Amino acid sequence: MENNTLKFLLNDKQVEIDFLKTDYLPSTTVLNYLRSQSDLSGTKEGCAEGDCGACTVVLVELLDHQLIYKTIDSCLLFLASIHGKQLITVEYLSQKKGQDIVLHPVQQAMVNYHGSQCGFCTPGFVMSIFGMHKSETPVNDKSIIETLSGNLCRCTGYKPIADAVQHDCHLKFDDHISAKEGQVKNQLIGINHSIPSLKIHASEQIYLLPSTLEEAISLKKNYPESRIINGATDIAIRQNKTHEYLPCILDVSNIKCLKKIDEIDGFFLLGSGVTIEQFKIFSENYYKPFQKITDVFASLQIRNAATIGGNLSTASPIGDLIPLFYAVKAKLQITGSKGDRVVNIEDFITGYRKNCLQNDELLVSILLPFLEDDIFVFSEKVSTRRDLDIATVSLAARLKLSSGNRVDEIILAYGGMAETVKRAEKAENFLIGKLWSQDNIEAAMAFIEQDFTPLSDARSGKEYRSTVSKNLLLKLFLLKRSGIVNN
Ligand SMILES: Cc1cc2nc3c(=O)[nH]c(=O)nc-3n(C[C@H](O)[C@H](O)[C@H](O)COP(=O)(O)OP(=O)(O)OC[C@H]3O[C@@H](n4cnc5c(N)ncnc54)[C@H](O)[C@@H]3O)c2cc1C
Ligand code: FES
Numbered sequence: 001m002e003n004n005t006l007k008f009l010l011n012d013k014q015v016e017i018d019f020l021k022t023d024y025l026p027s028t029t030v031l032n033y034l035r036s037q038s039d040l041s042g043t044k045e046g047c048a049e050g051d052c053g054a055c056t057v058v059l060v061e062l063l064d065h066q067l068i069y070k071t072i073d074s075c076l077l078f079l080a081s082i083h084g085k086q087l088i089t090v091e092y093l094s095q096k097k098g099q100d101i102v103l104h105p106v107q108q109a110m111v112n113y114h115g116s117q118c119g120f121c122t123p124g125f126v127m128s129i130f131g132m133h134k135s136e137t138p139v140n141d142k143s144i145i146e147t148l149s150g151n152l153c154r155c156t157g158y159k160p161i162a163d164a165v166q167h168d169c170h171l172k173f174d175d176h177i178s179a180k181e182g183q184v185k186n187q188l189i190g191i192n193h194s195i196p197s198l199k200i201h202a203s204e205q206i207y208l209l210p211s212t213l214e215e216a217i218s219l220k221k222n223y224p225e226s227r228i229i230n231g232a233t234d235i236a237i238r239q240n241k242t243h244e245y246l247p248c249i250l251d252v253s254n255i256k257c258l259k260k261i262d263e264i265d266g267f268f269l270l271g272s273g274v275t276i277e278q279f280k281i282f283s284e285n286y287y288k289p290f291q292k293i294t295d296v297f298a299s300l301q302i303r304n305a306a307t308i309g310g311n312l313s314t315a316s317p318i319g320d321l322i323p324l325f326y327a328v329k330a331k332l333q334i335t336g337s338k339g340d341r342v343v344n345i346e347d348f349i350t351g352y353r354k355n356c357l358q359n360d361e362l363l364v365s366i367l368l369p370f371l372e373d374d375i376f377v378f379s380e381k382v383s384t385r386r387d388l389d390i391a392t393v394s395l396a397a398r399l400k401l402s403s404g405n406r407v408d409e410i411i412l413a414y415g416g417m418a419e420t421v422k423r424a425e426k427a428e429n430f431l432i433g434k435l436w437s438q439d440n441i442e443a444a445m446a447f448i449e450q451d452f453t454p455l456s457d458a459r460s461g462k463e464y465r466s467t468v469s470k471n472l473l474l475k476l477f478l479l480k481r482s483g484i485v486n487n
């Protein structure tokens with residue numbers, strides 16, 4: 001049954017948008033929607049590609065009877081995807097009391113510590129700090145950097161802003177937003193109960209937002225040309241920057257079972273809709289070797305939206321998770337109208353930005369085997385900038401040594417060296433059975449040159465890529481020797 005009407009809470013007001021009676025497309029970004037409202041111009045557009053954070057809003061979702069607050073870049077958020085959620089903008093933070101405007105404690109902290117000059121970036125910073133406060137993140141140096149790394153400021157420098165968080169935002173305080181949480185919960189339950197799914201047939205775009213996997217499978221069968229999206233961080237950029245037209249979208253971000261992490265028969269089972277932020281926390285607890293990569297994956301705003309399924313499905317040669325999943329021999333569960341199948345990660349990626357999914361299929365989950373004690377996993381990403389940058393070259397490696405210090409098993413999965421993530425097979429074959437020694441590693445480095453013919457592009461030259469790829473192998477050796485690599 002068609003349902004063309006999107007319902008969500010905009011701050012404390014319920015909004016309904018019937019896409020048959022409006023000029024907005026379901027894939028209009030939330031930023032563009034807000035900018036078209038005369039009283040909501042606090043949210044700014046800086047880059048429209050997820051880099052500057054000027055457009056940061058807080059999205060509130062009801063999960064297991066709890067309100068979950070997430071900071072998100074509204075320039076990459078499709079309007080129809082916020083169905084059944086609360087959207088909090090900077091305008092909602094302060095309160096009018098009589099003739100006065102009382103700033104939210106987070107805003108007052110920015111004033112107290114001189115965290116704003118021209119003010120263009122300030123609403124974005126305020127929303128990031130507000131999100132930190134609402135998600136009850138403990139305030140310390142690391143969490144401040146993580147919270148602010150998705151916001152750019154060209155005037156103030158970051159010290160006064162960090163000071164504002166450090167000194168005035170660490171105390172627990174209730175605000176008028178907390179006071180209304182009970183009411184918000186009831187309103188969101190009401191919307192999600194009455195309209196769990198959307199099936200929008202607007203004149204220029206079909207937007208399908210199922211709430212169950214069964215519904216998604218049936219929709220994919222009936223709309224085989226539909227473009228699946230989850231966090232949309234990859235797809236929205238194309239709409240914003242290259243004006244790619246998306247005639248039919250199947251948005252799977254509202255399917256709760258795809259966001260779960262479980263354990264099953266020696267594997268961790270991660271739903272394809274697990275966000276990169278969820279995956280980062282999972283890695284800190286269960287898969288420590290992945291932390292080096294998850295720590296530098298984009299920004300919190302992007303990690304809160306982007307998913308592991310989206311990252312794998314892009315099949316990008318510089319997708320951060322793909323080499324990691326090669327190294328641990330991940331398996332992927334796929335489902336479609338003809339049934340389910342499981343494929344190895346290496347069979348999933350079939351070419352430059354191509355995967356093995358058929359038109360009626362979608363990626364459901366990822367199986368990561370528990371790491372055995374004698375397996376070492378190494379990961380490293382080399383990029384121009386540490387934070388919020390994609391890889392120039394990356395390596396994820398798996399290593400098993402025999403009791404005689406010989407190489408029993410090795411996987412060297414490189415990103416950024418070929419049109420897909422690719423293993424350095426010649427170097428691997430050379431090392432198998434050999435003594436794990438610096439001489440042999442240096443000899444293997446020569447094979448890496450034979451394994452790859454890297455390209456020069458805007459990101460770097462081929463000579464640089466070639467040198468870095470060899471040095472990453474040496475780094476694996478040196479770290480293993482120093483005992484720093486651990487699981
Ligand atoms: C500012 C910025 C920084 C970034 N930094 C990084 C970074 O550091 N490292 C990195 O690797 N990437 C980075 N990215 C790229 C992107 O965020 C990631 O690839 C992300 O994981 C994509 O997930 P998504 O859910 O947003 O995908 P979407 O945009 O929703 O989808 C991406 C692709 O996957 C397909 N897809 C999604 N879900 C499924 C499914 N369940 N079944 C089948 N197909 C599916 C879609 O059809 C689409 O082709 C960055 C992007 C931005 C905008
Ligand atoms: S406008 Fe720059 S991140 Fe959205």
Ligand code: FES
Binds near residue numbers: 119121122153155156
């Ligand atoms: S205060 Fe001007 S950009 Fe931050």
